[in-house]
Amino acid sequence: MNVELIELSPCKKQLRVKLDVEEVDQAFDRVTGQFRKQANLPGFRKGKAPREKVEAEFKDKIEEEVKQQLMSDAYRRAMDEQGLKPVTNPDIEEIQFGRGQTLEFMATIETAPEFELPEYKGLPGKRERVEISDNDVEKAINALRDQRGQYENVEREIQDGDFAVVNYTGTSEGKALTEYAPTARGLTEQNKYWLHVHAEAKDDHFIPGFTAQLVGAKAGDKRDVKVDFPEDFVAKELAGRKGEYAVEVVEVKEKKLPDLDDEFAKGWGTESLDKLREGVRADLENDRKNKAESDVRAQVLEVLIDKCDLKDLPDSVVGAETRGMVYNIVQQNQQRGVGKDEIERNKEQIYATANMAAQDRVKAAFIVQRIAKEENIEATQEEIAGHLSMLAQQNKMDVQEFYKKVQENDGMHEIVNAVLHDKVVGFLVENAKIEEVDPAPPAEEAHSHSHSHG
Structure with a gap:
């Protein structure tokens, strides 16, 4: 077997493999013998058909089996001979194959990179000390408390921290917002939509300054809300634009938190x-x-x-x-x-x-x-x-x-x-x-x- 190695790049190699005619013919003889042992041809007992009849009947299958065996074995031997460790399956290109001929094929492979391993002991790192303060615990407890909060309807004006359930329609310069941002349907129109009201514009989780303009409104009231979409707004097509919203307040809700007591703790599986x-x-x-x-x-x-x-x-x-x-x-x-x-x-x-x-x-x-x-x-x-x-x-x-x-x-x-x-x-x-x-x-x-x- 002759193997020629061509380096296409540091991690990509091409091998041109050539097998002698003798090795190819021996493989044909061996595989034909294997087929003959299993052949059931008319007029002959199993395994007793003449070799030439077996060759004629199973010509394509014999060739395919010989090719598969020779290429697989030659590829493995070529890898061992060249000391290569491929990281992907080879891309095989057949050049020549047949009884009485040399077998020639090219295999293109990718290999693991060669590199010098640096000193890997004594590497630097920083580990934060674990310190849990009473404040950390209280914040976590309050988060659990918040999860168990109940939303109750209230018959009064909206206050900072309330939840407003609203219907709204949004426009900019008289056009629906979807004309500027086709995917912003939720920003253009909603029914019975929940908003957490924040009197400070910077705290607004929706559009800065939107919910602050609802403070003082009651269920059934209508408000015209004007906003400036920030430059970093999630819908980029609306960033920097001015918007106008026609808002109807449907309900006003207040979030009632449970008392912090043993009964609350039992709801979380503790005594x-x-x-x-x-x-x-x-x-x-x-x-x-x-x-x-x-x-x-x-x-x-x-x-x-x-x-x-x-x-x-x-x-x-x-x-x-x-x-x-x-x-x-x-x-x-x-x-x-x-x-x-x-x-x-x-x-x-x-x-x-x-x-x-x-x-x-x-x-x-x-x-x-x-x-x-x-x-x-x-x-x-x-x-x-x-x-x-x-x-x-x-x-x-x-x-x-x-x-x-x-x-x-x-x-x-x-x-x-x-x-x-x-x-x-x-x-x-x-x-x-x-x-x-x-x-x-x-x-x-x-x-x-x-x-x-x-």
Whole structure:
């Protein structure tokens, strides 16, 4: 066998493979013999038909089987001979094949990148100390209290903090808003729509200054509301425009919160308010510990990726990862209510963001594989089973059913890599130089232009 290696790029190779006539003919003889043993031809007992009749009857099938066996075996031997480890299936192009001829074919493959692994022990990282204050606990308790609030109709004027149920129609310069923004139907007209009233325009979750103009109105009243759509408004076609709304107040509602007492605590499965506070504190502590650990893992991996001189990556691997991330970004946008038109307008930015993230993920995967090999880190059967069980639970599926689905989609390799990734990153954190730091002050909650009260 003769193998010629052509390097198309650092991660893309082409092999030209040539098998001698003798090897090809031997394969034809061997496969023909196998077919003869199984052949049931008229006038002959099974396996006793003359070779030439078997060759004539099964000519195409014999050729296909010979080709498949020879190419598969020659490809494997060529990989071993050249010391190549492909990361994708080969693209095979047949050049010549037939009895009495040499077999020649070209295989184009992508391979793992070659790179020098930097020092991966002693990587720097910062872990926030977990401190749960009484104020943190009270904020969480009040959030639980808010979840159990009841909306009650009130026969009075709207006050700051009330909920107004309204019908409205919106225009700009006398034209329906949908003439400027076709997808903004919900901003143009609504019936029995809930709005949380804020006397301060900056606090308005709908359109800044909209609900402040409803203060003082009662059920049955009509108001003309004028607004300035902000420059960063979610419907970009309306950004910077002036709007006019004809609003009818249908109902005025006040949110009544339950008393903070033992009875309230029992509704959350605890015997007393003190016990509820203890449970909330423990939950907050656990959540923050998990977040702090997750942040450290991300930091250490980011530092390692930056230290590693890994510029060349297999195009098809990055491409597949990018497509998956584009799909996730689009789904997230759709779940946030972003319209198809806006997603289409931003598709280049979405692709660029996905591609950058995909490159980092692919780099991390190759680095993790190398470290796993260096440190003899392997995924055990118990760990793989545990990961499968966790994923099955997340997908609300029976473990066996989920395992079958993974196998059908040829996804076990992905499961093993996920376990390996988790173990290697854990190893990096164990061997990192982690500095304990004070927690960062909580970021002020940003207001989003959501269109429902939730």
